[in-house]
Amino acid sequence: MLHAVIMAGGSGTRFWPASRRDTPKQLLKLSGDRTMIQATADRLGDLVPDQRKMVVTNAALVAAVRQQLPDLPVESIVGEPCKRDTAPCIGLAATLIAAKDPDATMLVMPADHVITSDADFQKAVLAGEALLDEDPTRIVTFGIEPSYPAESFGYIERGETLGKADSAAYRVTRFREKPDAATAQQYLAAGTFYWNSGIFMWRCSTILEALQKQMPEMMEKLENIGQAAGESNFSEVLEREFAAIEGKSIDYAVMEDYPNIVVLEAPFRWDDVGSWQSLARMNPPDADGNTVLANHLGIDTRQTIVFGDTDHLIVTIDIEDLIVVHTPGATLVAPKSSEERVREVVKRLTEEGRESRL
Template sequence: MLHAVIMAGGSGTRFWPASRKHKPKQLLNLAGSRTMIQSTLDRLGDLVPPQRQHVITNRVLVDEIRKQLPDLPPENVVGEPCKRDTAPCVGLAAALVSHDDEDATMLVMPSDHVIADPAAFRDAVQAGQRLIDEDPDRIVTFGIRPTYPAESFGYIHRGEPIAAVGGKAFYVKRFREKPSRATAEDYLSTGEFYWNSGIFMWRASLIRDALARHQPDMHGHLQTIADAIGRPDYADVLEREFTAIDGTSIDYAVMERHPNVVVIEAPFPWDDLGSWQSLSRLHEPDDHGNTVVANHIGIDTGGTIVHGDPDHTIVTIDVEDLVIVQTKDATLVAHKNAEERVREAVAELQKRGSDSLL
């Protein structure tokens, strides 16, 4: 059966001050009336019932996620004892899913993507399921056709097509790390590269075997956790063994090493909502290029992103290309070209011990 696994452990520091330690961006409604994680599960529709939906997250977020996703069984929201990157996250999920369903297929998704056509997304997932049913040794990923030479995404180099799904799926030649601008332009010009969406499908048993082969030490800790599922000491074993893992990404641990990986060209619009500038792609700018999700008065203001509480008026005069974010206890004002440095502000707050603002 198909199980959905949502990775929801990110801290979302680039969305400070709206995103905080106990309510990062996946728990905010940045792209609509529903929060990011709610929208992630909404787009599954009837494809995967709640009892086969699983969330792996930061331990401090478990209670809030359970509140936001009341239809999920509480035990399906699992808190990692510590941050160990995506490979241990996936391995833990595979162990939990396999405990109840030895033949499980896993759909693994980040919790903070925007996908505007849920029906097309479900069609793509079903195509992935067919590919795995044809060959259980396959790993399926979803590639986004690039629209500009992005330096902030990993890339997938496609190979020969798989005719069985209408030429929209391809064997993967190689995964590529985040490129330089010149390399990204080369990728774009060939038409053979996709952005790596970070959405994967595989048999749970396959990913566990792959981790055993390529990451034996990690697998050993995960297997000890798996053996303890249902026992009274499970929580203690999870704490001890997961903390002992030397974490790495699932891309490096498995995807770049597995010989049978297929990419489906995503038929749905996609955005990873990586920074405040992403709002300009989700909300149509005004005649002056301003993206406003706030009560805003702009006088001679252009190219600016404004986000704030609706009961708080933000006035800008004679400014351009800023990011302005207002919350009840903090305000960010930054040049758009410097918004990556928001992480520096978060680090400074940590240094000062300003825990209430983190």
């Protein structure tokens, strides 16, 4: 059966000050009327019932996730006691799912992507299932056809076509890290590279075997956690064993060395919502090129992103190419060209002991 795992442990520091420790970006409404994690769960439609959906998040966010996804079983929202990157997150989910359904197929999705349409996404998932039915040892990933030479995404280089799925499917030649500007331009011109969406499908048994080969010490600790599932001491075992795991991304742990990976050319539109400027890609601008998600009065304001709640009026006069974000506890004003420096703000506030603003 198909199970879906939503990875929701990110902190979203580049979306400060709206994204905070207790309400990171996956819990915010950045596009549409649903929060990002709600939209991710909704996207599955009837493909996966609530009983086969799992969210892996920060332990401090479990209550907030339960509030936003009340139809999920309580045990399906798993709180990581500490941050350990995507390989332990995925390994933990696969361990818990396999204990109940050894033949499970597992779809892994980040909670903070915007994808349209839901129907196109479900079509891609069904194509991925077909590829796994043909060869259960495969790993299926979803590649996004690049529309510009992005430096902020990883890339997948495709090889020979498979030509059997209900979508364009290719063998993966290799994964590439985030490139510099010149290399990104080469990837775009080559026509054989996709953006790496970070969405994967596999049999639970396949990913667990791959992790066992690459990270046996991690798997030993995850097996201890799995054995305690449903027991009264589960929380204690999870906290002890998970904290002892070395953090590593799934790309480094498995993807770079696994010999049987297929990339499906995604039929859906995708954005990883990595920074404030991504709002301009997801929300239609006004006549002056402004992206406004706020109660806003603009006078001679152009090409500016304005974000805030409806109770607070933001007025801008004679400005251009800025990011303006108002929240009850903090306000950000910065040139669009400096948006990557938002991470510096988070670092400085931490160093100065002003964690209440994070």
